[in-house]
Amino acid sequence: xxxxxxxxxxxxxxxxxxxxxxxxxxxxxxxxxxxxxxxxxxxxxxxxxxxxxxxxxxxxxxxxxxxxxxxxxxxxxxxxxxxxxxxxxxxxxxxxxxxxxxxxxxxxxxxxxxxxxxxxxxxxxxxxxxxxxxxxxxxxxxxxxxxxxxxxxxxxxxxxxxxxxxxxxxxxxxxxxxxxxxxxxxxxxxxxxxxxxxxxxxxxxxxxxxxxxxxxxxxxxxxxxxxxxxxxxxxxxxxxxxxxxxxxxxxxxxxxxxxxxxxxxxxxxxxxxxxxxxxxxxxxxxxxxxxxxxxxxxxxxxxxxxxxxxxxxxxxxxxxxxxxxxxxxxxxxxxxxxxxxxxxxxxxxxx
Amino acid sequence: xxxxxxxxxxxxxxxxxxxxxxxxxxxxxxxxxxxxxxxxxxxxxxxxxxxxxxxxxxxxxxxxxxxxxxxxxxxxxxxxxxxxxxxxxxxxxxxxxxxxxxxxxxxxxxxxxxxxxxxxxxxxxxxxxxxxxxxxxxxxxxxxxxxxxxxxxxxxxxxxxxxxxxxxxxxxxxxxxxxxxxxxxxxxxxxxxxxxxxxxxxxxxxxxxxxxxxxxxxxxxxxxxxxxxxxxxxxxxxxxxxxxxxxxxxxxxxxxxxxxxxxxxxxxxxxxxxxxxxxxxxxxxxxxxxxxxxxxxxxxxxxxxxxxxxxxxxxxxxxxxxxxxxxxxxxxxxxxxxxxxxxx
Numbered sequence: 001x002x003x004x005x006x007x008x009x010x011x012x013x014x015x016x017x018x019x020x021x022x023x024x025x026x027x028x029x030x031x032x033x034x035x036x037x038x039x040x041x042x043x044x045x046x047x048x049x050x051x052x053x054x055x056x057x058x059x060x061x062x063x064x065x066x067x068x069x070x071x072x073x074x075x076x077x078x079x080x081x082x083x084x085x086x087x088x089x090x091x092x093x094x095x096x097x098x099x100x101x102x103x104x105x106x107x108x109x110x111x112x113x114x115x116x117x118x119x120x121x122x123x124x125x126x127x128x129x130x131x132x133x134x135x136x137x138x139x140x141x142x143x144x145x146x147x148x149x150x151x152x153x154x155x156x157x158x159x160x161x162x163x164x165x166x167x168x169x170x171x172x173x174x175x176x177x178x179x180x181x182x183x184x185x186x187x188x189x190x191x192x193x194x195x196x197x198x199x200x201x202x203x204x205x206x207x208x209x210x211x212x213x214x215x216x217x218x219x220x221x222x223x224x225x226x227x228x229x230x231x232x233x234x235x236x237x238x239x240x241x242x243x244x245x246x247x248x249x250x251x252x253x254x255x256x257x258x259x260x261x262x263x264x265x266x267x268x269x270x271x272x273x274x275x276x277x278x279x280x281x282x283x284x285x286x287x288x289x290x291x292x293x294x295x296x297x298x299x300x301x302x303x304x305x306x307x308x309x310x311x312x313x314x315x316x317x318x319x320x321x322x323x324x325x326x327x328x329x330x331x332x333x334x335x336x337x338x339x340x341x342x343x344x345x346x347x348x349x350x351x
Numbered sequence: 352x353x354x355x356x357x358x359x360x361x362x363x364x365x366x367x368x369x370x371x372x373x374x375x376x377x378x379x380x381x382x383x384x385x386x387x388x389x390x391x392x393x394x395x396x397x398x399x400x401x402x403x404x405x406x407x408x409x410x411x412x413x414x415x416x417x418x419x420x421x422x423x424x425x426x427x428x429x430x431x432x433x434x435x436x437x438x439x440x441x442x443x444x445x446x447x448x449x450x451x452x453x454x455x456x457x458x459x460x461x462x463x464x465x466x467x468x469x470x471x472x473x474x475x476x477x478x479x480x481x482x483x484x485x486x487x488x489x490x491x492x493x494x495x496x497x498x499x500x501x502x503x504x505x506x507x508x509x510x511x512x513x514x515x516x517x518x519x520x521x522x523x524x525x526x527x528x529x530x531x532x533x534x535x536x537x538x539x540x541x542x543x544x545x546x547x548x549x550x551x552x553x554x555x556x557x558x559x560x561x562x563x564x565x566x567x568x569x570x571x572x573x574x575x576x577x578x579x580x581x582x583x584x585x586x587x588x589x590x591x592x593x594x595x596x597x598x599x600x601x602x603x604x605x606x607x608x609x610x611x612x613x614x615x616x617x618x619x620x621x622x623x624x625x626x627x628x629x630x631x632x633x634x635x636x637x638x639x640x641x642x643x644x645x646x647x648x649x650x651x652x653x654x655x656x657x658x659x660x661x662x663x664x665x666x667x668x669x670x671x672x673x674x675x676x677x678x679x680x681x682x683x684x685x686x687x688x689x690x691x692x693x694x695x
Contacts, residue, residue: 037616041614145418246610
């Protein structure tokens with residue numbers, strides 16, 4: 001049991017299960033799944049579909065945070081990648097025959113470039129990660145607006161719109177296609193971490209930068225790679241988000257999503273100081289956040305109180321992850337239990 | 352190593368460059384006439400009491416919120432375009448959604464001694480000081496499309512829509528579509544925004560006249576397409592088969608909701624009626640494709656009315672405190688003919 005509770009995955013999964021149980025009791029039809037137009041349809045499917053962008057960002061963010069860094073520019077990269085993809089699909093930029101292919105290539109490339117930029121600032125020029133990525137966070141939306149000429153790009157009438165819509169909102173084998181993207185990315189990243197020394201190096205880096213360097217780990221190179229991965233994930237998330245609404249909304253796409261991504265990492269039980277990490281539990285963290293959002297909508301919480309309800313749930317989850325807090329609560333409980341047992345042993349009557 | 356450093360520095364300079372390039376089109380863009388004025392501020396000040404002939408060129412400063420939605424883009428376009436047509440010397444500032452930028456812009460306009468200042472306040476509160484400064488300088492302020500929470504004597508006029516009336520019209524249209532009977536879900540705008548509060552109030556008030564119509568659920572979609580879709584998805588699952596109509600506080604949320612309805616295997620505008628407010632091009636395309644029913648226009652083309660009021664104020668005429676914008680209601684039947692005329 002104690003081995004189980006010590007696992008990084010334990011508390012995020014408990015949080016998710018509690019949320020789902022809550023829904024099972026209080027939300028009508030929450031678990032009902034139907035088949036409509038040859039795909040599964042229900043709240044659970046919505047959660048799996050809508051969590052995809054956040055899950056991708058959380059994967060990238062986990063790696064960056066593991067090295068002791070942080071990437072707050074992902075929201076802006078989401079906007080840039082969406083702007084590029086939609087502009088190409090709509091034929092505003094370039095004239096490609098296969099707009100879909102080039103839209104994906106250039107959007108993902110933009111994410112990689114943003115990642116390289118962040119990585120160079122942090123790893124080579126040694127700017128503090130928050131400050132370094134803040135630059136792109138601020139400038140990124142400006143760049144995105146420059147690409148769309150300050151307009152919301154809608155691709156409803158573009159020729160490849162249905163193919164593009166499929167990426168973020170389509171269904172494969174009855175399940176959201178976005179879910180498959182997340183699973184494939186997760187598997188690749190996990191394999192990369194577990195099968196190579198990469199994961200170990202990241203943990204060592206986050207624990208002690210200097211001694212990792214002295215031990216012969218290429219600190220700068222590894223940091224650069226994590227920021228590139230994070231940028232790539234952000235670009236992929238940007239494609240999913242813009243595809244889901246058939247348009248690029250530079251002001252609102254991915255707004256504040258960097259905070260949700262960091263939160264997902266934290267709910268996943270990862271230390272924001274770096275060091276030991278688990279990508280899987282960050283994805284669970286993202287699921288918790290999305291599940292909470294869907295719950296709030298399904299329950300019909302008044303819009304004025306949504307933020308408060310979310311905040312209370314999040315703080316509760318975080319409190320339960322803290323060992324100190326659990327000791328304070330359950331420690332006392334155990335103390336009472338012990339003293340009761342002691343009294344019973346001594347033959348006292350407890351009514 | 353040195354080379355690497357050089358490359359790093361160069362690339363950072365390059366990216367900083369693009370950063371500013373990104374800002375350039377949205378920061379203060381002044382009409383050509385402005386530069387000459389800046390070159391000789393002293394001369395102008397000396398000449399000021401003596402000159403100001405009757406047909407002096409109208410000089411207007413406009414503090415826009417920034418790029419926000421298709422609607423606001425259209426408003427910006429209308430202001431810039433009308434200024435060019437009328438030959439007005441327009442100083443246009445884009446605040447990038449920040450109040451402090453708008454306040455800075457207004458202070459700059461006061462220093463430049465413009466005739467009239469137009470402002471679309473990004474938030475309702477915190478304007479007293481700067482409006483007072485303008486008033487002391489003798490420059491009238493026209494609020495455009497959003498109100499500010501200030502005493503009435505601090506601004507000359509408000510040009511904009513009657514959001515409550517829009518809500519009422521939407522309710523009437525919905526009633527007509529549903530035959531005065533049915534259940535509706537509401538997609539609200541950003542919590543606290545006056546457009547959202549008033550469009551909700553107007554709709555709810557008007558719905559009181561139809562005893563067989565009720566609002567099943569109401570949730571905020573933050574005026575965005577993504578949230579509109581997400582909330583509608585949840586509504587469709589919480590009330591399967593019970594929703595007859597969806598009322599969205601703006602067209603973008605309605606467009607998101609349409610996608611959600613289609614995903615649920617239902618026909619938007621047939622199985623679930625779609626009524627929204629604003630009148631952006633996207634919703635006309637949707638109506639022409641038979642996916643939306645009605646949009647109650649919230650006209651962003653305020654340029655002509657704005658400059659008319661500005662001219663009147665300069666000429667010393669009195670203007671109405673609330674100049675209501677010219678608006679209409681557009682339905683699916685005529686969407687195909689209307690579509691080519693839509694500017695935004």
